[in-house]
Structures are given as C-alpha cells and as structure tokens.
Amino acid sequence: MQERLVDRHPEVPADQLVAQMTPPPMFDEVSFASYIPDPKQPSQAAAVRKAEDFSGRVGEIHRAVNKKGLFGRRKQLSGAGLYLDGGFGVGKTHLLASIFHSAPAPKSFGTFGELTNLVGALGFDNSVERLARNSVLCIDEFELDDPGDTMLVSRLLTELSARGVSIAATSNTLPGQLGEGRFAAQDFLREIKKLGAIFESVRVDGPDYRHRDLPPAPDPTSTSALTERAAATPGSTLDAFDPLLKHLSTLHPSKYGALISGVSAVYIADVHPVTDQAVALRIVVLADRLYDASVPVTVSGAKLDEIFSEEMLDGGYRKKYLRAISRLLALSRFEAAAT
Structure with a gap:
C-alpha cells in the first residue's frame, strides 16, 4: 500500500532539538x-x-x-x-x-x-x-x-x-x-x-545558482501518471494536496523534518494556489525541510511556481515565498532529471 505523509505522526523530544541543529545533509561535506x-x-x-x-x-x-x-x-x-x-x-x-x-x-x-x-x-x-x-x-x-x-x-x-x-x-x-x-x-x-x-x-x-542554465518549472503530471510513478518509487509518499495541508496544521513546524524522515520522494496530487497565509507559511517550512533533505517533489495540478498567489507574493512574507518557490523548483527538476 502506498505510504502517505498524512499517516505519519512524528514526535521529537525537546532535548533532541539542540543535538539535531546541524547543517542539512547536502552541506555535510562543504x-x-x-x-x-x-x-x-x-x-x-x-x-x-x-x-x-x-x-x-x-x-x-x-x-x-x-x-x-x-x-x-x-x-x-x-x-x-x-x-x-x-x-x-x-x-x-x-x-x-x-x-x-x-x-x-x-x-x-x-x-x-x-x-x-x-x-x-x-x-x-x-x-x-x-x-x-x-x-x-x-x-x-x-x-x-x-x-x-x-x-x-x-x-x-x-x-x-x-x-x-x-x-x-x-x-x-x-x-x-x-x-x-x-x-x-x-x-x-x-x-x-x-x-x-x-x-x-x-x-x-x-x-x-539553482536557476542557472536550467529550464522553466516542469509541467505538472497527470494524477494517474503521478500515482503510477509513486507506486514505482520505493520509499516514496503520495498525498492529496488539501489533506496534506490539513495534516500540517496538526503538527508543530519543528516536527516537519521528522515527518519526511526516510522518504525517498514526495508526490502530491491536485496542487492549487493557496490563499490563506497560515497555510502558505506551513508550505514554506515543509519546502525548507524537503530541500534540506534533498527529497524530490512531483505534483499534479498547478505548477509549483504558481502555488502562492500574486497577492501573497506582494505581501510582507514575499521573501519566504520566493525562497520556497526557488527550492521547490529545484526539487522538482531533480525528480524530472531522474526519470
């Protein structure tokens, strides 16, 4: 049965929070x-x-x-x-x-x-x-x-x-x-x-550097193709966008890293632009943890560079949203290059 992030309920003891404050794996050897x-x-x-x-x-x-x-x-x-x-x-x-x-x-x-x-x-x-x-x-x-x-x-x-x-x-x-x-x-x-x-x-x-000499954001795949690719990828997860967003609201952001621990790739169906700022900020944190762990991301629905509305990009959290888009695009290209 395909694993889902919404079925994960990680617990991170407070005394481990300091011990795990190290650079992301992609910066282990820099x-x-x-x-x-x-x-x-x-x-x-x-x-x-x-x-x-x-x-x-x-x-x-x-x-x-x-x-x-x-x-x-x-x-x-x-x-x-x-x-x-x-x-x-x-x-x-x-x-x-x-x-x-x-x-x-x-x-x-x-x-x-x-x-x-x-x-x-x-x-x-x-x-x-x-x-x-x-x-x-x-x-x-x-x-x-x-x-x-x-x-x-x-x-x-x-x-x-x-x-x-x-x-x-x-x-x-x-x-x-x-x-x-x-x-x-x-x-x-x-x-x-x-x-x-x-x-x-x-x-x-x-x-x-994530955009140097790289093509535009990959087009979203169809939901049926997304499901097939997730099933063919060991260790991956497949979630529908809205239930995943609801699940994120039940977890403290400090647990998002544990949420994706051990996941080889993340597949998300029916992505659409978000209009609620609290929801958008949770996506930012998730994008950061996915990027830190170099977990490829593939979606169906809207393109990842359309996940935040123009109104949100013009607001006070513009810097965070642009960083999240940059990182999600890098992760989506990573998955596309592997297929």
Whole structure:
C-alpha cells in the first residue's frame, strides 16, 4: 500500500532539538575550498575570505573563553559576529556551513525558524544555557518579518554573545533590491540594536545558482501518471494536496523534518494556489525541510511556481515565498532529471 505523509505522526523530544541543529545533509561535506566563486562576481571570493577569517576568530575566542584564570573562572569575552547579505542561491548557506564545520565543538546550525522553535520547546533560559556552551551559532535565513520573533532572537543572541558565543547569520535581499545591497544589512543591524556593533556585514552578489542554465518549472503530471510513478518509487509518499495541508496544521513546524524522515520522494496530487497565509507559511517550512533533505517533489495540478498567489507574493512574507518557490523548483527538476 502506498505510504502517505498524512499517516505519519512524528514526535521529537525537546532535548533532541539542540543535538539535531546541524547543517542539512547536502552541506555535510562543504568547505571554504569547495565554494567556487563566480569570476563575474568579485564579492563572492571576498566573502569566502571574510568567512575564513571569521572562522579563525571563532576558535580563538572559544579557546580564550574556556581558559580559566588564576581563580578558576572562565574569561568573560564577547563573541564575534558575521552577517552574509545577498540574494537567493548565491552560496551563503554553503559558507555558513563551512564556518560550522571548521569551528570547534560544541556548535549549532539552524534556520531562524528552527531557532524560534527551539526556544518555544525548551524555554528561553534553558535555550540560553544549552547554547552558551557553543563556540558558534550559525543562523540561516534570518527573518525580520515577525517583530515578536525578531525581538526574541535578538535577546537570545545578546545573551549568548555576552557569554562568548560567536554568531554567524545569513538572510536574503529581495530580487528587486539587489542593486540596493546595503538596505537588507541596515534592516538586520537595526533590528538587533544591542548586537549591531559586533556584526560585520558582508555582501554576496550573483544570480540564483539553482536557476542557472536550467529550464522553466516542469509541467505538472497527470494524477494517474503521478500515482503510477509513486507506486514505482520505493520509499516514496503520495498525498492529496488539501489533506496534506490539513495534516500540517496538526503538527508543530519543528516536527516537519521528522515527518519526511526516510522518504525517498514526495508526490502530491491536485496542487492549487493557496490563499490563506497560515497555510502558505506551513508550505514554506515543509519546502525548507524537503530541500534540506534533498527529497524530490512531483505534483499534479498547478505548477509549483504558481502555488502562492500574486497577492501573497506582494505581501510582507514575499521573501519566504520566493525562497520556497526557488527550492521547490529545484526539487522538482531533480525528480524530472531522474526519470
């Protein structure tokens, strides 16, 4: 019988949330040396050098913090900060994961959403105590669209930095703002007022590598063909779009990774544009977890680049929706290339 995601009800103990804060599998083996800068974009090579320099400082600060003085106390040093500012698919996550891999343990890597989920699951004080042992905290896709979450994370980073934890973060500049590079950085630094002084902002320019020399979004397949392909793919799941969306509403977003654990490919029937923002934001989280795990996605119904309406794309969460579309298209092409 064909497996369905809606039949899965994963449980993730809170004490595992910190342990699983590592880069996605596709970034397991990346390094500064494996980042290939675009010769047409000199900021990319410059960003690699800045990231390597930052990584060196992380190790120095961590060793100094853990070196006890005459009275057996750890030194009080503030962590360093690096902010990688740029568009979609220019390799910022590659550089962030390289920083993580080169830093001494303990260390943590997660998206902004995963970090807020962690605080929600463990509580603020407990999260600080667990993360304060780190040499570095790497935050991918730092988001400024929710004032409450931004203030929460800003407070968390202030506490961690004061205890010697270095912070590296990435975010995205909207495609229409790529010529206005510093605006995203200014927004970031303004929102983390107390931490602004420790962050060095580094620009990473370039086109989305996921779209370089690639064809447009694959046309959706028919529902009957979708069913046949799912049945012929071991370890895959097949769900109807609306029941899947309903199921996602019953799960905390921190469980979406466990929801797709071990799945080889995801097939979704009868996809259509969504109009409810809460539903759309759940799709964003699912798209992130699918992309992290490199799980191919195939659909029937509407094209994946039509999943969010123009009205939604023009709203406050535009950046998230564009990232989700970019990632879903990459996963759909991955499946198409395999057939």
